Amino acid sequence: MKLLLNSWGRYPAEPQAAHPCAWRNDLDEQWRRVTIAHGSTLPFGNGRSYGDSCLAGSDHVVHVRPLNRFIEANWQTGEVCAEAGVTLGEVLQLAVPRGWFLQVTPGTRHVTLGGAVANDVHGKNHHCRGTFAHSVLRFGLHRSEQPAMVCSPTENPQWFAATIGGLGLTGIISWVSIRLRRIQSSRIETTRVRFGRLSEFFALSAELDSLHEYSVAWIDCLATGPASGRGVITFGAHCESGPLEVPTARAMHMPVRPPVSLVNPLMVSVFNRCYWHMQPTSRKTQTIAYSPFFYPLDGIERWNRIYGRKGFQQFQCVLPQAVAEDALAELLNVIARSGMGSFLAVLKRCGDIASPGLLSFPMPGTSLALDFPQNRALSTTLLPHLDAIVHEADGRLYPAKDAHMSASFFQRAYPAWEQLEAMRDPALMSRFWRRVTQ
């Protein structure tokens, strides 16, 4: 029986038939077979994209996760080359005990190298390190109609730029070489402080972002009136000495997918209120392992199941700095009035280090991400309202999280899309790309 794969949000519910590729030498043949049988396909990494950007137009994907071998590593320079299905967590398993860490990591370690390149992922240090692209030295790219090529800023640079943030449409990446960064300890010194309104968040961020490598905030998206815009900001930096340990604690596991979402507005409101009141009122510093700092959600495997059969959508936008505070206030106001709250409501500052990627998401400004259980009101009322605010502010939505953005909004927000379309491999098509371009 064929393995069926889903995106992380399980919305849209369009299971993908997996055509696994376990050997680099078999990649071209496997891809050709799937295309002949089904018209087109799409590379699939580990399915940590939320919406439909990792779903093939044909619903038949080439599953690249089984390409999971390391090719070489130089522990003097921190250069690691591995097959595209190796996850960031697997890189850390080898690298951390040797005093190396990823330069940029998203909020889950269960992302493959190929997926990290294709969405040009960003982390809590975008303001000082930019996106994942900046750690990529080169990669191998297979296209259906030409021999495999090596892409780097100096070799086939146009394919390098188009494939970074290229949503898996320019070809299939078979291996990736990245440069890691030195660390003296695997532990992170964190400082947490709660804020009462958005202006305080911006003031804290302006004061402390430049002093810390990592910065991220949680915001209570259901608070109204004088409490609106309250949250807690966390800064972090690698400790200058200490152990070099990979955490060994086993993650908990969400065993079943309930028929309906376990996340409801009352529960979110109570949780948010309690969580905010539990936070320190003055700056509190502590040292913690890297895992709970970077990957708190990885502590519960398959946590996406709590949203039940209909799944959920993540809304992630970035707003230009000049208008970020006003537009965020408006977004929060609309969300609070809708009563459709989110536990996870993350604010991050994005810096001005430009990515070489054609369609990279971050821009200088502030990003807001929220998870909402899927229901009719979300699709017909709340998301269109939020989109209109982001559109008006000249912001954009993150394709890796998206399952609803209109074609006109996408095309205005990502004017380079036509360049990507011109370089798209004709044998690759995603449900996302079809929705926003055709």
Ligand SMILES: Cc1cc2nc3c(=O)[nH]c(=O)nc-3n(C[C@H](O)[C@H](O)[C@H](O)COP(=O)(O)OP(=O)(O)OC[C@H]3O[C@@H](n4cnc5c(N)ncnc54)[C@H](O)[C@@H]3O)c2cc1C
């Ligand atoms: C809990 C959680 C937290 C997250 N936090 C962040 C965050 O902080 N920042 C951020 O930027 N993202 C974040 N994400 C999103 C995630 O990092 C991206 O969606 C990532 O691209 C997923 O990688 P994947 O290996 O699962 O790829 P998939 O989701 O399977 O695929 C993603 C894209 O990559 C393409 N692709 C996959 N493999 C290849 C390949 N070998 N060759 C060419 N194309 C390929 C696919 O076609 C698809 O377009 C988060 C996701 C989760 C679940």
